[in-house]
Amino acid sequence: MTGAAGYIAPRHLRAIRDTDNTLVAALDPFDSVGILDSYFPEAEFFTQPELFEQHLDNLRRNGQGVDYLSVCSPNHLHEAHIRMALRLGADAICEKPLVLNPQEIDRLRDLEAETGRRVWTILQLRTHPALLVLKEKLEAEGSSSPKELTLTYVTSRGTWYLRSWKGREELSGGLATNIGVHFFDMLAWLFGRVCRVEVHLREDTAVAGYLELERARVRWFLSVDVNHVPLALREKGQRTYRSITLEGQEIEFSEGFTDLHTEVYRRTLRGEGFGLDDTYEAIATVARIRNLPITRDSANKHPLLKS
Template sequence: MKKLKFALIGCGRIALRHAEIINNIAELTAVCDIKPERADEFSKKFFSKPYTSIEELLLNEKDTDVVSVCTPNSFHSAHTIAALKAGKNVVCEKPMAISVSECNRMMIEADKSGKDLFIVKQNRFNPPVAALKQVIEAGRLGKILNVELNCFWNRNDEYYRQSDWKGKKAIDGGTLFTQFSHFIDLLYWLIGDFKTLNGIGRNFIHTKLVEFEDTGVVIGEFENGALCTINYTVNSHKQNMEGSITVFGENGTVKIGGQYLNVLEYQSIDGYKIEGLPASRPANDYGFYQGSMSNHEKVYENVIDVLTKGGTIAANAFEGMKTVEIIERIYKSMENC
């Protein structure tokens, strides 16, 4: 079978993970970054043609099948729409965008072009998370009563100083967009949409570097009546501490924890036990900090399955938009607190 041809827009930290996987299972033909040295570095490493303009890349690389967008958050919409208009399928890193209106424009363009839009939600592939999804869908927990989400990471001054966009509200969007959108996605994916959301956010120790909250507390009620608490911070001392979700049901309780939702920490389910889980992959390692679980190969396996075998998109654009919508609602509720 002929390998699909990919182009990569943005050559930053997460883009390296994308490029490595694409290079293993498909063909990375072109890379693009506004910083020529980054594009050249990727070009040499992955034997692809470098560009500093997405318009030039799309004009010249006519046989590209898929464009992977790995640029800063606020550019996801424009770069995705440009690729869709050029007749390319798109893989868009999280968050899909930093406003629902941008997400809607992306979905409209995908529909007009007839091309597929994939949103990266790799934490859905964490073995304990996938097992919890199966348990909930099978009804083993009974009625879901409440859910607790904890995100306690460390993002120190160096993290923000080494970036020319992280911490800037107009580009970054906020802590929930850049750090914890995967966790918000799992609430929607596992339990459903929210009826109400109310939050309080504060910037305690990053006031000189960050234009938004570094800590937040949220309470919510799902449409199904279950209650939810979200506690998050990037002020965990020196290192990431915890990324966990606990689901309490009438017939069972399950907690997935570790630092990155990678460990089945607790389970008590009537007449059932989750067993035989494969080992979780390591977290994405960026040197002085770590991010979410490294399941991007599963994302790209799904892309290839959809485009060559007619498979189903694992995380579609509507689901990507719902994550953005939930975060927007949380931030809106924080405005007067």
């Protein structure tokens, strides 16, 4: 595993353990990785990528090579660490966003062909029971007029956020990439290819816009600012807010998130995980959101922007 000291690493550690696998080595430049003792106390640990890669290469040469490398490092390092995995004869299981730009997916597709190994990613919302039911319902209804959706996601963060790599666009890909890519994947999975993108707000702590997909029109708003949590909820101490409405009706999927990483691992180990083609649409979408000029006058603004 790369990025063993990071926020998302415990979900991967749990998934590795709960699928009856063993972590043999971990990498992170920071050595606050006591979490390893709760899962794999025998795992080797490295703070230097060169020594980590050398160790894995020695295992490979001795017939004990790893089967998978879990990539939990900062976003801008994902492609390099995926390449490391494939060069070592392992598949990669990479946390989202897989990469920052669709061109990187094209390069990884070439490397898959060269090495015969696979690149997998974590698109856990595709395994959520409530969303699977919704997908079946939408497919049963067939094509009709586009659905109207409003997506609001506020996951408040402290001052540390903008001072970390997550607050630097060249490292994280920006806010829409860092906290929104799995929602954009979910939308494309449910409603088809993205046909049009507008960006109405793009700041360090909030980004908003409009998507037209093949079967939906979506007004969306993403934020890490606690002031965007509805006042009544803030007064109760709530610091996060998630709402997705479909034709004015709330889509309820607030429960059932605990084991989604483990379910993605199970699928991946069966060869049924989510690969490069699955994540391409979402990566292309967040890259467009990052680079498009702001649309000032639009009838498609999210209600929070209108208010």
